[in-house]
Amino acid sequence: DAGVIQSPRHEVTEMGQEVTLRCKPISGHNSLFWYRQTMMRGLELLIYFNNNVPIDDSGMPEDRFSAKMPNASFSTLKIQPSEPRDSAVYFCASSFWGSSYNEQFFGPGTRLTVL
Amino acid sequence: GESVGLHLPTLSVQEGDNSIINCAYSNSASDYFIWYKQESGKGPQFIIDIRSNMDKRQGQRVTVLLNKTVKHLSLQIAATQPGDSAVYFCAENYGQNFVFGPGTRLSVLP
Numbered sequence: 001d002a003g004v005i006q007s008p009r010h011e012v013t014e015m016g017q018e019v020t021l022r023c024k025p026i027s028g029h030n031s032l033f034w035y036r037q038t039m040m041r042g043l044e045l046l047i048y049f050n051n052n053v054p055i056d057d058s059g060m061p062e063d064r065f066s067a068k069m070p071n072a073s074f075s076t077l078k079i080q081p082s083e084p085r086d087s088a089v090y091f092c093a094s095s096f097w098g099s100s101y102n103e104q105f106f107g108p109g110t111r112l113t114v115l
Numbered sequence: 116g117e118s119v120g121l122h123l124p125t126l127s128v129q130e131g132d133n134s135i136i137n138c139a140y141s142n143s144a145s146d147y148f149i150w151y152k153q154e155s156g157k158g159p160q161f162i163i164d165i166r167s168n169m170d171k172r173q174g175q176r177v178t179v180l181l182n183k184t185v186k187h188l189s190l191q192i193a194a195t196q197p198g199d200s201a202v203y204f205c206a207e208n209y210g211q212n213f214v215f216g217p218g219t220r221l222s223v224l225p
Contacts, residue, residue, distance in 0.1 A: 004158075011145070033213070037222050042215065042217050042218060043159070043204065043215045043218075045169050045212070045213065045214070045215075048212070056212065091159070093158075103149060103164060104149075104161075104206075104213060105182070106151075106158030106159045107158055108157060108158050109157075109158050
């Protein structure tokens with residue numbers, strides 16, 4: 001199994017531009033999580049999906065952020081327009097909800113820099 | 116103004132010694148806990164987990180202890196090695212949500 005796949009690994013963009021981060025969860029997993037990690041705030045949960053349905057998006061900072069999961073094997077996190085304070089590492093994680101243990105498997109992350 | 120970063124607690128141990136990393140969790144309803152290891156430039160990686168009906172669980176060179184009375188979790192690493200240098204996070208799970216602690220940086224001295 002390739003694990004959770006994220007793309008791109010690095011993204012540098014200018015303020016005001018749209019940014020799209022992509023995630024492919026582990027096959028068979030039914031839950032997907034988006035996290036943001038910064039030095040200021042540590043690891044924060046932004047949103048999670050269960051069976052492709054958004055369950056809790058209370059961690060999404062503001063309307064500039066949106067996430068979709070059109071099918072079980074793909075999710076996107078979009079920032080429009082991007083701002084310098086959005087610079088962070090964004091992680092996607094997946095898990096199988098319903099088993100005895102709910103371990104989350106993390107992807108390698110996307111390092112976003114907004115200039 | 117000057118920004119203030121998240122100052123991680125740091126634990127420095129001599130190679131070969133045992134390490135103990137502590138974590139306080141917040142929700143008494145949490146029923147599942149995980150320790151993650153995060154190396155520089157990588158995503159968090161599962162180390163060991165424990166359910167709330169247990170107070171101790173052992174893995175290879177690692178032991179997790181859970182004290183529900185004081186909502187405290189600890190990770191013990193035996194015979195700490197240079198490869199153990201990383202940031203360690205505890206995470207508590209209730210419902211389908213995971214809440215991560217701020218992390219502890221473990222530095223292994225030669």
